[in-house]
Amino acid sequence: MTAPDQANSAESPWPVRTLSFKIADWIHRLGQVWVEGQLTQINARRGTRTAFLTLRDPAADISMSVTCDPGLLQRSPVPLTEGTRVVVYGRPSFYAGRGTLSLRITDIRPVGIGELLARIERVKGLLAAEGLFDARRKRPLPFLPHTIGLISGRASAAQRDVLAVAAARWDAVKFDVRDSPVQGPTAVPSIIEQLAALDADPHVQVIIIARGGGSVEDLLPFSDETLLRAVAACRTPVVSAIGHEPDSPLLDLVADLRAATPTDAAKQVVPDVAAELDGIAELRRRSAHALRNWVHREQHVLDGLRARPVLANPLRMVDDRLDRVDGAVRDIRRSVRHLVTVEEHRTQRLASQLSTLGPAQTLARGYAVVQRTDGDDRHAVRSVDDLPVGAAVRIRVADGSATAAITPTTEENDQ
Template sequence: MTSGAPPNSADTPWPVRTLSLKLADWIHRLGQVWVEGQLTQINARPGTRTAFLTLRDPAADLSLSVTCDPNLLRRSEIPLTEGSRVVVYGRPNFYTGRGTLSLRVTDIRPVGIGQLLARIERIKGLLAAEGLFDARRKRPLPFLPHTVGLITGRSSAAQRDVVAVATARWSSVRFRIGEAPVQGPTAVPAILDQLAVLDADPEVEVIIIARGGGSVEDLLPFSDETLLRAVADCRTPVVSAIGHEPDNPLLDLVADVRAATPTDAAKRVVPDVAAETAAIETLRNRNAHALRNWVARELRTVEGLRARPVLSRPQRLIDEQRAVIDRFRADLRRAVDHHLTVEQHRHTQLAARLATLGPAQTLARGYAVVQRIDDAAPHAVGSVDQLPPGARVRIRVADGAVGAVVDSTDTATPDPEGTAS
């Protein structure tokens, strides 16, 4: 809007020509720019002075009309065809008469294999730095998925291989197939759409992205940064089955599992039911064999224990101990009998000695025992001093006792035999 012009409003609207002129002026200020894209349409009729191209962004559903001198196409070192990656240099133009935008280019450079590989390496380094290739992000595949999502070309050999191999391995497996172009400018947007649909389906347990082998240019969509980030963000495990063994698009690094071929992907995702059944039968046989061996080993152990004397004749231990006890009892009885015999003999000797030394024997030899009985307590006397005249005494001899009264005392010297005179 120029200085002093009335402001744009509902009361003072711009005419269409004014808006077109302003847009053209702003776009022309952009100047010359370099733009990268993929050719999706080439229209260069013989005898015309202008070639019309369509340049498409491989990662988005956006395209731009391009015009150039047909000689630019003819002078290209590499033939330019639909699907070629190019870098163009030109000025954007806005045609006010039709209200359209186009890019008038003065230079077209095909992107060679070396440049493509260098760009892939830059993307690889960027995603690796962000951790999108980290093994800790990889999700495990389900053991026996009931529904498998498959993104592949329409009626392609890869689709037939995956479905045929998986069905042969497990006939009950089901597929949700999302058909999309697997090369060219429309491949990435179509694959992204199918990926979003399958990832949102709660019945899909794993997604396979498959296509056959091809050149580096053919496999470029599977190294596209937008597709790689979408695969990394999927909640469903993704298997990459792109090309053959030597082909290594970046999708192999981002996917949860990399399969060498579409056939290999089918084998990795769907187990062989026959092989699994055979493995289960083998394990059952091994378990049964191990169980039988264990039972046989335990039976041998039990038989060995039963064969031991302590278990074969449990009473033997009791008998042995009983014999020991009987022997101890006999030894004890002999010891007691011997002790009793010795003590009895000793008792007999002592009794004989006691009888010899006792008062009865003394009395039998003519001795007598004199007891004074007129005192308060009768007691034997051993001296004439204890027998005053008139004392009453009791005289005990061998065959009895007599009473007497002392009328006199006489002190006499004892005879050699110890009897009184």
């Protein structure tokens, strides 16, 4: 056998036995460990000294062979069956001859309901702190989805209920049905795989995860942290349709919509076409009735406006005011005539006064107007001082005028 400290290279490779022994040595150094998982196979034949079990991780497709004393299973306070959640204590061993890994346990403890619920509460607090339950993250469902993804147990009552109710509400609805275990150790990885496939399909507009009722242990996969994070990461709206007991799984809080039962999920996702058509017909009737009422009201208003005198006989307003216009014209004419008559009398009176006081009447009484006509300054003579000897004057009388020259007076001649 090759020495353990022999150098390893392409020129000096290890034999298979050396690698197996080294792996076995490393695993044996791990010592005793506590491991949690679900029992998927129990083979404890009577008369044998070793019982063979398979322990599976509830959130991943990983399992490990476990061996123990059959009496260890018989002394368990709770019957151990496939799907039971347990915590075991043992030492991992690597069998070099077969190259297999197993776990030899000396203690096995079923995980009680109280502890399971406490773990669920811890996961609930963690996800709540991260905001995965926040209502603002919830996406609205499409009103009329053309394709619905359904994850449920094969030929389960939940699957039949969803399909039957949906077909009764809308016979043209399409489903992409994915069968998956909904309890037990393989449920979580299978549901996650189907969920990822539906979320990647661009035709699927909403996903329903459906299961009938069950005990707390049966519903544990729907409170698994890995599954909850996968649902929260989906781009497609997810509906939780778990017909469960009062202890609801955490999937109800992470999903975009919680339905009380698979039947309720079908009702909330698929619209009732008959009810929608009846609603549309009712809305049409109400709209038509409202429109007719509006037309009648407006027609009544128009009839009232047309019945008013001003619109029934538009020229009546002119006819009614024609007499007033004629009267106003007569009044204006009478006022104008009166004003003309008054002004005529006033003019005649002024003319009489003017003729009486005017120079013509004065001249008619024997007076004359003497004007200097020589020189540049021609003016009426008001004094004898304005009549020097030799001055040329014009003498105007009532019936005409004559020119004359100023000669010396008799007194001046006598002197």
